[in-house]
Amino acid sequence: MRRRIVSLVLMVVLAAIATVHAEGKMRIEKSDFGKTRDGQPVDLYTLTNDHGTVVTLTNWGASIVSIQVPDRSGKKADVLLGYDNAAGYIADTAYLGATVGRYGNRIGEGRFKLDGKEYKLAQNNGENHLHGGTAGFNKRLWEAKEIKPADGVAVQMHCLSKDGEEGYPGNLDVTVTFTLNNKNEVKIDYVATTDKPTVLNLTNHSYFNLLGDAAGDILGHEIMINADRFTPVDVGLIPTGELRPVAGTPLDFTQPKAIGARINDQYEQLVFGKGYDHNWVINQSGAAPRLAARLSEPKSGRVMEVLTTEPGLQFYSGNFLDGTIKGKKGKVYQHRYGLCLETQHFPDSPNKPDFPSTTLKPGGKYQTTTIYRFSTK
Ligand code: BGC
Numbered sequence: 001m002r003r004r005i006v007s008l009v010l011m012v013v014l015a016a017i018a019t020v021h022a023e024g025k026m027r028i029e030k031s032d033f034g035k036t037r038d039g040q041p042v043d044l045y046t047l048t049n050d051h052g053t054v055v056t057l058t059n060w061g062a063s064i065v066s067i068q069v070p071d072r073s074g075k076k077a078d079v080l081l082g083y084d085n086a087a088g089y090i091a092d093t094a095y096l097g098a099t100v101g102r103y104g105n106r107i108g109e110g111r112f113k114l115d116g117k118e119y120k121l122a123q124n125n126g127e128n129h130l131h132g133g134t135a136g137f138n139k140r141l142w143e144a145k146e147i148k149p150a151d152g153v154a155v156q157m158h159c160l161s162k163d164g165e166e167g168y169p170g171n172l173d174v175t176v177t178f179t180l181n182n183k184n185e186v187k188i189d190y191v192a193t194t195d196k197p198t199v200l201n202l203t204n205h206s207y208f209n210l211l212g213d214a215a216g217d218i219l220g221h222e223i224m225i226n227a228d229r230f231t232p233v234d235v236g237l238i239p240t241g242e243l244r245p246v247a248g249t250p251l252d253f254t255q256p257k258a259i260g261a262r263i264n265d266q267y268e269q270l271v272f273g274k275g276y277d278h279n280w281v282i283n284q285s286g287a288a289p290r291l292a293a294r295l296s297e298p299k300s301g302r303v304m305e306v307l308t309t310e311p312g313l314q315f316y317s318g319n320f321l322d323g324t325i326k327g328k329k330g331k332v333y334q335h336r337y338g339l340c341l342e343t344q345h346f347p348d349s350p351n352k353p354d355f356p357s358t359t360l361k362p363g364g365k366y367q368t369t370t371i372y373r374f375s376t377k
Contacts, residue, residue, distance in 0.1 A: 079212055094320070121133055193365055217318075250265045280292075
């Protein structure tokens with residue numbers, strides 16, 4: 001009897017050790033996420049780090065599907081809006097979690113000139129071009145492979161965008177690598193090359209809600225944006241070309257402020273954007289990723305920092321979410337239930353010679369990095 005109890009206790013202890021070991025091991029699992037409209041399989045990649053932080057990705061649109069991080073009491077929840085399967089992403093029109101390209105954000109009147117030649121793009125946002133056109137990078141199946149970088153687990157997504165696709169010149173070779181590491185960072189590395197001069201502005205369009213599981217709107221979140229200036233826009237959200245100081249405006253987030261505190265102010269820029277939908281000029285952008293923004297949610301204690309090599313950050317407060325999207329687990333995404341922090345070059349740069357250039361030439365290499373870093377306070 002005694003011996004049986006001892007061996008039973010031993011078995012329980014061994015099982016517990018095995019579980020801890022399995023949880024403590026960085027890993028990637030691949031599973032079925034559905035099919036494209038023409039029957040190709042779409043995959044879901046589940047990345048887990050040693051802390052049990054879980055990130056899921058799909059090769060449809062090179063999209064981030066979920067990020068599950070703990071609150072201050074250790075309770076995990078999903079801080080991204082998204083869908084339960086590939087069909088949701090295929091039908092999506094709000095760019096949930098997607099890689100956006102070739103040009104994230106707007107190009108005025110859907111046209112630009114490069115080396116004296118005019119290129120015409122889809123006018124899919126009023127008279128303007130938005131997020132790469134009618135079938136941008138969010139509407140394609142990417143090739144994906146698991147890789148093992150020194151600092152984490154990663155999936156590398158690759159696509160070839162043909163010369164003339166959506167009106168853009170050049171055969172463009174694009175690789176986007178998503179890494180989860182043990183610092184609870186989700187790192188996105190974008191690399192691209194072209195065989196003709198072209199313009200390019202890649203970003204990720206994840207909608208965050210640090211309450212977890214889209215438990216309410218994001219107006220109580222606090223945000224700090226490391227920017228003394230922003231690019232004011234016209235009524236169609238095309239920059240005027242001015243770099244305006246944020247000081248004295250409701251766009252001043254140099255000190256952390258609740259998103260909801262001034263969002264309904266009758267400031268012309270907020271009226272045009274129907275809330276926050278603007279590009280901030282990040283202070284001291286440069287070669288190494290720098291802090292662009294810090295988002296925190298007081299109830300859960302969750303914090304997310306955004307670091308990037310990009311010069312700009314589009315803070316979009318989910319103003320066009322209107323309760324028509326049914327997302328994960330049947331959850332309906334109401335007005336401002338998620339916010340985007342899209343690291344980027346400035347909108348309409350191809351038509352704004354004074355903005356940092358978005359031109360990529362043959363022989364050149366497009367290379368940017370953005371990190372979403374999670375913690376609690
Ligand atoms: C834009 C919004 C747009 C949204 C589409 C954002 O990046 O700034 O104006 O409505 O994407 O989901």
